[in-house]
Amino acid sequence: MLGQVLSRLAVFALVLVGSNPVASAAGRIDEGVADFLDMNCIGCHDSGSHEGDLDLETLVMELDDPDNFHFWERVFDRVREGEMPPDETLDDDEVSPFLASLHDTLKTADSTRIAAQGRVPARRLTRAQYARNVSGLLAIDMPFDDLLPADSLSDGFDTVSKGQQISAHTMSAYLNAADAALDAAFERSNRESTPDAVRFDWKKLRRDERRTNRMAEGRPEHQDIVSWSTRQNFYGKLTATTVPAAGRYRIRLSVQAVHPPSNGRVWCSVQTGVISGKASTMYWVGSFEATTQEREYEFEAWIRDGHMLRVFPNDRGLRQVPVKMLSKPAGTVEPLGFPGVAIKWIEMQQIFPDRAETRRALFGDLQIRRLSTDDTLATEDEATQLGLGELFEVVSKNPEGDLQGLVHSFAQRAFRRPVTRQELGAYLNFARKRYQSSGSMAEALRAAYRTILCSPRFLYFEESPDRLDEYALASRLSHFLWGVGPDEQLLQLAGAGRLSDPGVLRRQTDRLLNDERSSTFVKEFADQWLMLYEIDSTTPDSQLYPEYDDVLHHTLKQETHAFVKELVQRDLPARNIIDSDFTFLNSRLARHYGIEWPGGIGLRRVELGSSSRRGGIITHASVLKVTANGTTTSPIVRGVWMLERIMGQHVPPPPANVSAVEPDIRGATSIREQLEKHKDLDSCAACHVKMDPPGFALENYDVIGGWRDHYRAVGDTSRKKWSNGVPVDASHQFVTGESFRDVEGMKEILGKHPEQIARSLAMHLTAYSTGAAPTFADREKLDGIVAATKSSDYGVRSIIQELIQSPIFQNK
Template sequence: MKFRLLNFESRFCHPATWPIAWLATWLLAGPFGGVLQSTTLAADQPESIADFLSLNCIGCHDSGTSEGDLDLESLELQLEDPDNFHLWERVFDRVGQGEMPPDDTLDKEESLSFLSSVHGILKTADTARIRSAGRVPARRLTRTQYERNVQQLLATNIPLSEYLPEETLTNGFDTVSKSQQISNHSMAAYLQSADAALDASFNQLLADAPPPTVRFDWKQLRRDEKKTGRMAEGRPRHKDIVAWSTRQNFYGKLPATTVPNAARYRIRLSVQAVHPPSDGRVWCSVQSGFINAKASTMYWVGSFEATKEPKEYEFEAWIRDDHMLRVHPNDRGLRQVPVPLIGRKAGTLEPMGFPGVAIKWIEMEQIVADRAETRRALIGDLPLRKITTPVTTTQNQTKTNESSDRQFEIVSENPEQDLQELIHSFAQRAFRRSVTPDELKPYLNFARQRFAVDGSMREALRSAYRTILCSPRFLYFEESARASDDLALDDYALANRLSHFLWGVSPDAKLTQLAAAGRLSKPNILRKQTDRLLDDVRSTAFVKEFSDQWLMLYEINSTTPDGDLYPEYDDVLHHTLVDETHAFVEELVNHDMPAVNIVDSDFTFLNSRLARHYDIAWPGGTGLQRVKLDPKSRRGGVITHASVLKVTANGTTTSPITRGVWMLERIMGQHIPPPPANVPAVEPDIRGAKSIRDELEKHKSLESCAACHVKMDPPGFALENYDVIGGWRENYRAVSDGQKKSKWVDGLPVDASHQFVSGESFADIDGMKEILCKHPERIARSLAMHLVTYSTGAAPTFADRETLDAIVAATKSTNYGVRSLLHGVVQSPFFQQK
């Protein structure tokens, strides 16, 4: 028997945190009580396990041979060690799946006896661990959940996640508790974030009326024709400005739109295509930034398609201090104006027929929080008083100064009572449950001490709110159990899980009322509330964040496609890729569509730019649309979305290994351990002299590699007809030798054929889809597993397998509908227990 059991991921919290009692309990009282008197398998083991290992395994995996770095002769049964437990779990799975021993002489009854023995031991141990410590250790808000919660508490729209460190992912998700440590550095970041949010909120409370909407006409937006620069030129006859299609750096900047202060802005513009190509549209981008060579960082605002008819578009974006807008055609498929021509006199380029976008006007409106809402969040119904400060003029006359927000104070006739009521209300909203007087006392005392300094209600409240926003009771989920069951979550904890799962923010008033009444945990009410949250627009947070982590779309910006090999890739296409996947997943959830659509579907969501990339006929119209796919389109299912195909490539080449591992772990629900440290990576030949298949054949000749490659290579090769940006190819692209005008040439032909371990073979992507779709329950099980991990903060373990299977089995009547699977997760012990 050859096992690949290296560098296994730890499944549980550190053993030092485990109670000792449960281990002794299952050893003495479990199904093997009286047999397992020692934790060392080699010294004293159940007869069925000892006989099986001796007859079938020890020959290759004894202390002297240790093939695959596995020594079964001295393997210990120390299941309190997560790595040891995981190793035994892998042994169980390999034998159970018929992968080991490698010959066909294994007696079936003997194998079943071994599996039954090991299963009983592992399940008993894992169940005892869960009963003792719970499935999910302490879990905190992710930085996006933190941002939304603070914004909701303080009625502000300031972005906060940028203040906090990047999250560490476990099992692909940032919600998993065991990787959510808080250090001194991150605590300082939380303080900084809280200060920024409180300053913004209190300033809004005391601010003047919001600034008026500013409208820039074509004269204000046009360039100075004496200096030209990188600004769009004016067309007096049409009363507009035109930005032409060009690759000139920073071209299309609009200095007139420079914002006076960082804020969220609503941007409207009226545009029209100039000399559009045959499809009648010019794709353009809107960005913000300083837009010069010394500060070239650009921030994406959005894209639009200018057509022959004038159209108005609207965007919302956070724009930083002194940043301006940039609007220009951003489609690599358009005819480009040579850079030397850009500075020519206005009117020179238009007769040449280059495509461009005409802009009639731009409006910018600063979006501010509703002051009444901010007031309720911070000070309730307490009045504000304007304080006037005497100022002496040059003529020794006295006048009052009312210009500073420091000239206002919160008026309270009973500061002690008002502080207590306001801080109590804020704490209950922040902690997402009822708060006892003892729990409130430290924050109230802190506010009293600050009030004693100068009698300022504003500073007293701010100090208490700041402390609450950095409290473990706010940063962490306080998942208390019901009095009747030490594992079942109480209704407040259940409301928190549900709301953060589907909205990424604290429970609303309806969920809180049901939790307070103890009714949310009733199955029919919980189901109705799950549907209510899913039907609300706020559930887009779940669709986006779950999809981004489940499918690894968070890697979309990690690589930039090689400009020589993939000159057609542009920013508009780049930002469209994830839109397709988000809209597709949302459709699966909203209409309870079968999970098999993840692998193959007869529809997707496209705009005209993405349709052109896929070589799919565009049905007409603008924006993202649901498009029915021709069976011959070689599209359908998440696995052929360009977003997925890009994040599983490196920008220059594709690798069946990378895509194969992604398929196994994200879609097929199988974990692949990392390769041994001493195995070199496969380096594809970008000159096209050798195929990736040839390179992998040599790689797989290494004994330590073959066991995993037999699983991951088949689905990886099935995706080889898709290049690094998700385009279809019959041949690989290779770097040109410089003798041709193009910087790339067709290389070797693509061979996407392969064979699964089961013996089922396929010739291309369609063949692989057909094989996978024969077992929709496997696709559904994988999705359910990822939903459990994301929603609860812990991946299913060995003892959870039957529960996971039951969730999947219950959705068979809906063809394993995605919404049905989601309901199954929420109604399960996974979601409703600690």
């Protein structure tokens, strides 16, 4: 028996060492690694038993293969965490040599890869970053979402390079987007004036009494119109507000509540659309609180050609006017006391960027001359093809010099660094040839700009292995915190070689975070870190959750964005992610949470009492909704979300042969009862002991983030939409043996380890900001980032600062 073991050990050691050039370069693997695996692991994971689809007898250590490396990394982690071998406690003097040897091997291999290739493979601008950069370069304002394909997520973020693919279809989309942006810029540069604001009084807004057509009725005695609370589809449309052209509009309106409920508020929505059954898609503009006092509200929105406004009460808690009654003569509804919103007037104005800025972005100091129809420089057809609108030409007394200067300036702004004469040559030659063939300076510039906007130097971050140069650092910093290329101050510091100075870099980080443009970082990072991009993926069942409405829906993310911004701006401890004594509410969300509204209008910071069931991002209705479907909650889904997004622990996907748990919406059994049977499978138990506890702790929150003591079940009668099902049991215990009764108990346990929450946040910030998730070689650097913020009680802003100061951020 001993001879068989030794023979097996020798073969296994040869397999581990002999076939791996990366490992050999790092030094021979200590025989203790093979000894440990043979004694403790191969019994269950050999070619015969093959438990967990793992065969250690035939496994090789080829660490230059990413999949193979990540497997060995997982072996290291599971042994270190005591998960393997299961049901057995090993002596520290047996485990420590194995972990030390494998750690050194993995770290050396990963460090070798990083030194040769960098942490981050080639990374390009995201769709949102592309849109902001192009808009800034051309001084325009236009949406790009319909022009470019959505970005894929990798490691939770669209900024991570390994999920960014460029296909022929994608490249074609970038060409089309560049053309559309240049069309808008050249058209704007030739526009002489901005349309005046148009005001619609009540007479223009009221419905035609001969054809009600879902429009609000007029009140001549008050000189306003009233939109009533009702379930009628498309009710509240305002035909008079139909826009003549697509663009960004400023919308102002004066409103007042009619017959408000006891809280004195009628929550209303503003939407746009064609607003007919043939084109039912509606686009959200915003919401407002109509009160007994007349108030003015202002919104900005991109409105599509031919779309109009819709303004109506949109609060499921209000009494609803029966649909049939809406067609009755004006004045019929009001005496019955139904709530509504009175609209005094609406004012709309199309907003354009400053024409002078657009001209400077395109033509510098050159003047524009209008052309007559008989001018031979360009025909109307040629002008149309160029997107020039009315005929005009750029006046230049030195075409060669002006072309070179303007193309050079545009390229430097686009590439976010100085451009050499050699690099500029191809773009400049393209412009020269177009000028020679057309005789048009405008056409030549447009051709060069189009080529630059589709260049890899613009689309991709230019980063070389090892330490980032000053300009690459400036670009990484600005795209991290502003989502756009560096401004003039960053570029000047980079040009002087000063940005990488630790003190300068700290001050610039603070400057960028203090600027309003950092709200882009807050929203885009929070949406991806917390999966808030899934907020529209499910619609709560109207039978089980009749109180859910659009106003509440669009408020959910506002709370979380404001909360994350507060953590960053005030450098609040990362433990606030788990629990806090404040949040951000408006009166609608406060009612949803059962929190007494302190008064005021709009979203505001609200202090939470000790008995509050809120506090911390994990109890925000936004994240509770995205971790549920429209009907039921699952401790598995929420548990995985907690582990990966908040606690920094990776959860592998379930085995392919394990079916999903189907919750019982009839209320006969609880999810706990069903999971007890599910996790009895050996292939499931190892993960369930980790993800079930935090998942069950959140079970008192339903699919829309409301508090519940019982699960909702489908009603037994047509008059009752839902009824109380079985009671909620949120108790559980962690694998460490620490038990809790409810979410407050879980918060208390997690709160004892603030460094764990801080480290998880630092991991996600690393992936988002650099374009690659932390690797094995980054682990000690990540620990250093967290340790450096202990004095600030692991402040969120401090974590951002220390990340930016670290080699993880400052190296490719």
